[in-house]
Amino acid sequence: MDIVRELRALIGESGVLEAADVAKRSAGVWRPDNLRAAALARPTSTEEVAAVLRWCHANGVPVVTHGGLTGLVHGADAGPDEVILSLERMRAIESIDPVQRTATVQAGVTLQILQDAVEAQQLFFPVDFPARGTATLGGMAATNAGGNSVIRYGMTRDQVLGLEVVLADGTIVSSLNSLIKNNTGYDLKQLFIGSEGTLGVITRLVLRLREKPTTENTAFVGLEGFDNVVQFLKHMDRSLGGTLSSFEVMWQPFYQLVTTAPAKGRPPISQDYPFYVLVESQGSDRDLDTRRFNAAMEAAFESGLIVDAAIAQSEADSASFWALRDSVELVLHCGLPVIFDISLPIAEMEGFAARLKEELPKEIGEDHRLFIFGHLGDGNLHVSVPVKPADYMALRPKIEALVYRGLESFRGAVSAEHGIGLEKKAWLPVSRSKVELDVMRALKTALDPLNVLNPGKIF
Ligand code: ZN
Numbered sequence: 001m002d003i004v005r006e007l008r009a010l011i012g013e014s015g016v017l018e019a020a021d022v023a024k025r026s027a028g029v030w031r032p033d034n035l036r037a038a039a040l041a042r043p044t045s046t047e048e049v050a051a052v053l054r055w056c057h058a059n060g061v062p063v064v065t066h067g068g069l070t071g072l073v074h075g076a077d078a079g080p081d082e083v084i085l086s087l088e089r090m091r092a093i094e095s096i097d098p099v100q101r102t103a104t105v106q107a108g109v110t111l112q113i114l115q116d117a118v119e120a121q122q123l124f125f126p127v128d129f130p131a132r133g134t135a136t137l138g139g140m141a142a143t144n145a146g147g148n149s150v151i152r153y154g155m156t157r158d159q160v161l162g163l164e165v166v167l168a169d170g171t172i173v174s175s176l177n178s179l180i181k182n183n184t185g186y187d188l189k190q191l192f193i194g195s196e197g198t199l200g201v202i203t204r205l206v207l208r209l210r211e212k213p214t215t216e217n218t219a220f221v222g223l224e225g226f227d228n229v230v231q232f233l234k235h236m237d238r239s240l241g242g243t244l245s246s247f248e249v250m251w252q253p254f255y256q257l258v259t260t261a262p263a264k265g266r267p268p269i270s271q272d273y274p275f276y277v278l279v280e281s282q283g284s285d286r287d288l289d290t291r292r293f294n295a296a297m298e299a300a301f302e303s304g305l306i307v308d309a310a311i312a313q314s315e316a317d318s319a320s321f322w323a324l325r326d327s328v329e330l331v332l333h334c335g336l337p338v339i340f341d342i343s344l345p346i347a348e349m350e351g352f353a354a355r356l357k358e359e360l361p362k363e364i365g366e367d368h369r370l371f372i373f374g375h376l377g378d379g380n381l382h383v384s385v386p387v388k389p390a391d392y393m394a395l396r397p398k399i400e401a402l403v404y405r406g407l408e409s410f411r412g413a414v415s416a417e418h419g420i421g422l423e424k425k426a427w428l429p430v431s432r433s434k435v436e437l438d439v440m441r442a443l444k445t446a447l448d449p450l451n452v453l454n455p456g457k458i459f
Helices: 003-011 046-059 111-119 137-143 188-192 226-239 252-258 286-302 315-326 328-334 346-364 389-408 425-431 434-447
Strands: 016-018 039-041 063-066 083-086 093-097 102-106 160-166 172-175 201-208 215-223 244-251 275-283 308-311 336-343 371-375 380-387
Touching: 003 016, 003 039, 003 046, 046 063, 046 083, 046 160, 046 172, 046 201, 063 137, 093 111, 102 111, 111 137, 137 201, 160 188, 172 188, 215 226, 215 286, 215 315, 226 244, 226 275, 226 286, 226 346, 244 252, 252 275, 252 315, 252 328, 252 371, 275 286, 275 315, 286 308, 328 336, 328 380, 336 389, 346 380, 346 389, 380 389, 389 425, 425 434
Parallel strands: 039 083, 063 083
Antiparallel strands: 016 039, 093 102, 102 201, 160 172, 160 201, 215 275, 215 308, 244 275, 244 371, 336 380, 371 380
């Protein structure tokens, strides 16, 4: 069976890359290796996606769908006998409706292209994260991506009104709803959001847009204790009248890393505090917003909640604060990082972090660093443990056991915003009961009985 020839007959010569050409492509921005697959199909329409899936289904060929390849959990890995289905040629923004406040897009549109297009109409798509230039909206829906504004607007799931999806056998399910309220039976789109390409291939989306905020107030804050961080979050949220848009926490080692050479960033406040917060409010009235933000900061200072703060005086200041938060790649200077994206109750975070700091040296010795930062308001921490590259394979399982077992006692989530992929599937039972997993498997069997779509991922 010549997969390449068969698929080319369906979607054209340039629509399909053969294995040797697939192998010239990078496996993603975070990956040192290249792709491999029997073929890579690049359909240009939903009908072509359906044709590829119908053929693969009939011939028992597994299909791995690709968006921007910015994921971190090996959710898009393909094997040499599998077909990669890339949405890279489906990059059209089909319409933007400023009255209904929706955008209808093809799945291969990148986040940044959408952000720029809606901004031109004074509208706003609120999911944002550093990989915006590469990550695609189809991939973001398939993984339910989070980011830096979840505290105010929710995750990708909360921005999707409708989807068009192709099922494993090539059936097109067009559910392109654009209504905010629509309680007419099962909400089918939710099945596919966060399913990591295992239940269907998302081809088009109707996304909810918001009015664009026009002002921004940002501060970098130093705090003496974790209780203060928690109280500061409540204080700011209460004081800002619904305009709090980000609340990012950093434990001291991460702050020192991103504000010390070879990092380009410089410390906006002293490096001596145990905790740091990047807080931001977005609004629409410069004077009013600034007065309210500064008053809230002053009150926090006077009551002793915070001990130091730099308040951005310009967009450049604000951008430099965010650059510190986004400099996650600096952990690479300390070794090869074992990274985690976990959720846990805010009240448990400090205890969890303290125990990890204490246990790590017992398990893996002293030769490592521990960086913790994340989206505190969402209960989401990113943990990074760089180790010597030569030790990585041996130490990774030990570090994973420490982190994930530590979540077990309060049923934290082994994935907050990155998904399960291959990387976390062994640990999924930490967060999900047997009954829950059985229901997931029943859905998978109902929609993809031959196990053609992204086989082996999640469970
Ligand atoms: Zn994140």
